Amino acid sequence: MAVSKDDLMVHIKEEWCKGCGICIAYCPKKVLGFNEHGKVSMLDRDNCIKCGMCEMRCPDFAIFLGGKENV
């Protein structure tokens, strides 16, 4: 069964993020930014359309769309 977008959210594994900024540059909704440690951070979760492009272009598996129950 296909997973509904309602059950998904963007997860960040900060310890694997190398701060390259690729996901931030190409997020179609511009909802990602850097935190004070130079790692990626979700700035505006409400406007994330859960397109998954951040996950597909992250070279480090540090950001991904996953189930909400996994938080």
Next chain:
Amino acid sequence: MNNPLVENYFRVDKLPHIWCPGCGHGIIMSAIARAIEKSGLDKDKVCIVSGIGCSSRAPGYMDFNTLHTTHGRALAFATGVKLANPELEVIVIAGDGDLSAIGGNHLIHAARRNINLTTICFNNNIYGMTGGQYSPTTATGDKGTTAPYGNIDRPFDITQLAAGAGATYAAKATVYHVNQLQKYIEAAIGHKGFSMVEAVSVCPTYYGRKNKKGSAVDMMNWLKDSFVDMKIAEKMPEKAVGKFVMGEYVNKVEPEYTELYDQVIERLKG
């Protein structure tokens, strides 16, 4: 918590990987895992083979049968694996140096034989691992540690090289155009015969610094602006002027090597 893709297809204890920040190789490795997942392959029936280079470190992170061999020789080892065990899906990961310099001979003959291997070339246009020497895909005029005044060689188009040598599937996409890249890798895995996908990568550390290409994002922007889809190039040639064309260059059916080999054995059994 990890991405389920990572849990299912990677050796989590070996991560994070050693590649530099913004190295395109991680994007390709992740596209390969997603393509394998989409293809519905049994993990135990997949064998990933590499040579030596930054790109060739990928199989160390991937949780399949894996073989990390010698520089340039991944296709020779893979040919042996495939002939001994034709039901394995054998995927070769190779850098542009690995595949088209020291290993160029293996590439043209694997393609000529049309043996059912899937090769993914991580093409960052430079020797990353050894510190930025120019490779057979470095553009004319670009710099490397071995071309401090600019490269005078003409570069190979690896996709066309494979196609010219007889590959029955050959496609090209970039780490910016990652949806397309994944789609071609999936098609290459499903293809019977020698298939090669040229995944145009970025090496911000050596190629980027040597050639003043800026950050990883700047290099990805360059890919975005410099590559045009084959379908668009065919319909509107004016849009392709001065650009690289990505797409499926070849996709055809020809007799496959391990099947021909089996036929010989059957015939001689009498």
